[in-house]
Amino acid sequence: MSVAIRHDDLRKRNRAMVIAAVRRAGQPSRTEIAGSTGLSHSTISAISADLIAEGILVETKGTEAATSKRGRPQVALGLAADAAEIVTVVLSLNFLSVAVVDYSGQLVSEEERKIDTLTMSREDLIGLCAAIVRRQVEQRRAAGRRVLRIGMAVQGITDSASRMLLWSPITPHADIEFGDRLEAATGIPVTVENDCNMIAVALRWRRPERYRNDFIAILLSHGIGMGMMLKGELFTGTQSSGGEFGHMIHRPDGALCRCGRRGCVEAYAGNYAIWRNAGLRSEDEAPLSDISDAEIRDLADRARASDGPEREAFRVAGEAIGFGLGSLFALIDPAPVAMVGIGAAAFDLIEPPLREAIDKTAGGQHNKAISFDTEPNERPLIREGCTMRALTFVDEELFAAGLAAAESSAPQSSRIA
Amino acid sequence: MSVAIRHDDLRKRNRAMVIAAVRRAGQPSRTEIAGSTGLSHSTISAISADLIAEGILVETKGTEAATSKRGRPQVALGLAADAAEIVTVVLSLNFLSVAVVDYSGQLVSEEERKIDTLTMSREDLIGLCAAIVRRQVEQRRAAGRRVLRIGMAVQGITDSASRMLLWSPITPHADIEFGDRLEAATGIPVTVENDCNMIAVALRWRRPERYRNDFIAILLSHGIGMGMMLKGELFTGTQSSGGEFGHMIHRPDGALCRCGRRGCVEAYAGNYAIWRNAGLRSEDEAPLSDISDAEIRDLADRARASDGPEREAFRVAGEAIGFGLGSLFALIDPAPVAMVGIGAAAFDLIEPPLREAIDKTAGGQHNKAISFDTEPNERPLIREGCTMRALTFVDEELFAAGLAAAESSAPQSSRIA
DNA sequence: TTCTTTTTTTCGAGGCTCGAAAAAAAGAGC
DNA sequence: GCTCTTTTTTTCGAGCCTCGAAAAAAAGAA
Incomplete structure (x- = not known):
């Protein structure tokens, strides 16, 4: 053992x-x-x-x-702020953000880029990430700093062992070797992790009084993601990042999901599902690839205004998430939940049917004790989680082991007597 | 932290x-x-x-x-076989088993009892358990042995902190304080755990080459239970024993479950559900409390003989388990599965629809790689797991800490120089 | 300037693990 | 029957580590 x-x-x-x-x-x-x-x-x-x-x-x-x-x-x-620096890479739908953070957690520099992830070739996507990261790293090296770790967070299913993006809704390509490629480009160790897991990490640092050892972060966006902390440890699958809450089955053989299967929670509660249902389109219709946040806000406004198909669409979404949470709570017991992402801005519409659904499940008896919290903007959280993850790695794996000097190729001269 | x-x-x-x-x-x-x-x-x-x-x-x-x-x-x-002894208590539907096991794992004595758990009063149930355990402990003390730990495994939802049986299908009473009561009766530390969790523990000891760090044991019996090992640790809920696979929602607002809610996996795949469907009874019909193993074998034989309602009942059961496993695999990734209990004797009927359902879920791409194993008799496994759990406690908490002598109230004189 | 109080450092004692060397306990060979 | 090999187990001293007690340091209070 x-x-x-x-x-x-x-x-x-x-x-x-x-x-x-x-x-x-x-x-x-x-x-x-x-x-x-x-x-x-x-x-x-x-x-x-x-x-x-x-x-x-x-x-x-x-x-x-x-x-x-x-x-x-x-x-x-x-x-010591100058003891080291780390780089975070956050890749989401049509958006890439690379940031440098010093050892004390202060942002040093940042570069954001609108890109078209859905149509880019595999090589272009990897190449762009590697080029930007490499440039940042070289700038910092020129400034006499040493970057000791690169943490990448990406929407989709990742494999921490091979540091690959196994599958993602933001690109048609599978098994993208971000870890190896970024490492080859920079010579710095890289981790590749799921964005929702990083949200969970960030919430714990931000609000340890609420998000301590057991809690759930659900990302309501184009897809439905989840990051979960259990017994103080980030929950991951046995091989992959796991926690694919959005692809638990809500209704067997039900609505068509972006993943190609049927009846997933996401096929009822993802942005595209809400849009599809609000437009009274068929559940068999292939999901649209990108619904803007503005469109969701617009649908939410109309749902609040009158009891039409928009309101029903949000009701169906809340119900799907509620039953999904009910099944999840059957496995892990009820826990605090954070709703993150654009969907959180419409949580007033989602919460009543969600609670009604939970009431019909094993977690129902604790319905009132389950508290939800909303945070519509996920990007800062993802970067924050990614930052803390990378810094913690430096703390535990390098500096705790006394490698502060050994790893140093930087010109910090002789700080050690 | x-x-x-x-x-x-x-x-x-x-x-x-x-x-x-x-x-x-x-x-x-x-x-x-x-x-x-x-x-x-x-x-x-x-x-x-x-x-x-x-x-x-x-x-x-x-x-x-x-x-x-x-x-x-x-x-x-x-x-050293005589270093200590432990007692296991296994309580299941209409059946109580108390056994004494020595430190090397050899069975010392055993007492089994047919009882009527469904109709017994709370006090009778606790009292009977306590009386039998107390008698066994006193016999061992008289023989000059010291019992250092009592491990109880029981069907239902347990709370390891308070060592209570929170809810169980085998008795109408809730929040039964087995831990405190057995401890009061004997003066020996007691743990109360879910029976399926103990099955998982036992499988790991029995076949470590197959059941190593990540696997799932599913008990197909009157109810549907689960024990799961993740990353080498027994998976439990944040408060309770958790892992209530049988009460994940298969079909929202679906068939009536024994737990009073609707659409649980168990309401399609538990013995009573198979019996109900095979008899073409309504899904709203209140579940029968006890279907004998013989009856299930009989239904399975008829299902094998002709394509009637019995075969359909097993198909529905397999489908429910398959979609449930699909949702579970979305969370934890696919893992080896052991099917335990009387339902495992009909697994030939269950497996095809089960695999068909898994194919429709996120775990589907690994369908062929997922292997099932069957073990129709759950009782030996439960006791074995309970035994290893209690012995491991003695190993880690008492003997590793050097308490072998300190804890000794027994007349083993001076083995220590 | 001399007490108090609180924080930080110093110092020796006691444990623990480790590597190297020694001791122990057999079979192999003649 | 005696000596060599081989393998396992024990012994011994070195080197760390943590801890408690005592000392030193650095302020405010009197």
């Missing part, structure tokens, strides 16, 4: 604990870290001295006026 | 590794343990000497003739 604990792992783990405590708390003192980690003061003292010597942490003199207390004043520790 | 690693945890963890290696391998030598755990020979030597002194392990002289090799012969290590 699991591998034994080696003696050296001890230090590595405790270093990771300290770094994580600083990243979470922002500017904690050594005493606070000792409290939150449970390690002794002497251990924290030793580890933080090492981390400071390695250029990973810095002592940030009296930022907040935590003054007016007796005794030796606390010295706040912070992440 | 997670707590820091203390220095003393190191030894505890590595002791647990050694014990686990012995439990898995049966009679390994110290060298084999060093190989499988990755710890050094010196560490294994030190730890195993401690464990032998504490009476947890024993040197079992040349059991198998691994002879005819040059060099110093290996000394096989085994679990």
Whole structure:
């Protein structure tokens, strides 16, 4: 089963604990870290001295006026912004965003691009991503910084092992090797992950009081995506990114889905499904590939105005999501839900039928206790999750292992004595 | 988040590794343990000497003739059968089984009882369980043994934190505090777990080559239960035992389920559902509470003989399970499946429509790669899983922590120098 | 200027794992 | 029957790591 604990792992783990405590708390003192980690003061003292010597942490003199207390004043520790940088790549329908973020989490630079993902060739799509990322990385290298990690988030089914995009609604191509190609272009380790999973990661960092160990993020957009945190761990499939909530079966042999199959939740609740139903089109009609956010807002306005086919379309969407959540809750028990994306802007129309449907399922008994939260703009969340994911990797895999110096090819001279 | 690693945890963890290696391998030598755990020979030597002194392990002289090799012969290590005992309690429809198992996993004694769970009062049910367990425990104490753990497996939704049976089809009573009551009756720690989860645990011990880190056990019986292993961990809900595959929604507002709701998978695939459909009864008809295994076998025989309503009933059942699995696979990716229980005896009737349904879902592309395995008799599996669960607890929580002596109230005198 | 109070560092004790070397326990060869 | 090989197991010292106690540091309070 699991591998034994080696003696050296001890230090590595405790270093990771300290770094994580600083990243979470922002500017904690050594005493606070000792409290939150449970390690002794002497251990924290030793580890933080090492981390400071390695250029990973810095002592940030009296930022907040935590003054007016007796005794030796606390010295706040912070992440050294120049210890490293990471790059995030967010690819969604007709949109590419590449950003550089420093070790403390501050945005350094950003490049956004409208592209036509649906018609681009496989090579053009990979090539464009690789070119932009490469340019950013080289700029940062020229500025004397070292980029230690690239995190890519993309809509679709990803495979973390092979770091491929297995299937995606934003492009007709399958099995795209973004991981290998970006790595080849830059020489920097790359992860490729599902965008909704990154939303879940971001929510946890943003609002840990609400999104702690168990919660669900559902992206209501052209398709229906999900990111789920269970027992504090991101839920993924056994091989792929998994969590394809949108392709759970709502009605066997039902409406035609964009994935080519029938009766998926998405075929009732995705943008194209709402548009199709609002227009009284046949459920067998092939899904349109792109409905603008404006169109959805427009349909929602009309649904609010009068009880016509638009309102019924949103009702059907809410019902599909409700039954889907009901089945999901049968498996994992009810949990807080965040509704993200343009569909969240119409959640007032979706929520009543959604709750009615949940009431008919195993989760129904807890219906009132289930709370929904909405966030119409998914893009900042995706980038934020991607950022934290990449930074956490640097924390745990590189800096905790004491590789701050070893990995350094940068001209940061001799920060280590 | 997670707590820091203390220095003393190191030894505890590595002791647990050694014990686990012995439990898995049966009679390994110290060298084999060093190989499988990755710890050094010196560490294994030190730890195993401690464990032998504490009476947890024993040197079992040349059991198998691994002879005819040059060099110093290996000394096989085994679990000391008399180090501890555990009790398993398996409660299912109209049936109670209590067994005592020694530390090496050998059955010591067993008591089975036909009871009428559906009509018994809450107090009678708890009281009977407690009385039988108490008697067994006292007998073992009289024999100079110490029972360190009681593991209970029961059909229904359990809560591991409160160790209650929240809801069960086998009794009309809810929130039964088996954990507290058994503990009060014996003074021994108790766990209460879902029977299907224990089936999954057992399958992993029995056939690790097939059921390793990710697989699903589905119990086809009066109800439809599921136990699932994901990434080597038993999958449970955030609060309860979770994994209520049988109550995922197959058809919204569909057939009446035993749980009072409509359209659950179980309302199409449970014994009562097959019986109801085979008899051309209405889907609104309240489910019968008990269909005998013989009746199901009889229906299966008739379904095989001619294409009548019986065959259709099994087809509908297979379809429901297939769509349910399709939705599940959308979440977790396809994985090996074990079909357990009386329904597995009719799996020849169920499999074709099941695969046809899966083909219509997201998991469909892997249909051929998904393999099913059948095991009609669930009871031995449940007890086996329960046994391994309880023994593993003793291994990890008591013996790895060096509590072998501290916990001992038994007259095993001074095995420790 | 001298107490208090609080934070941080220092120092020695006690554990743990590891690698190397030694000891133990057989079969092989003559 | 004795000595060599081979393999397993134990022993021993080195090197880390964490911890508690005590000391040092750095302020405000009196």
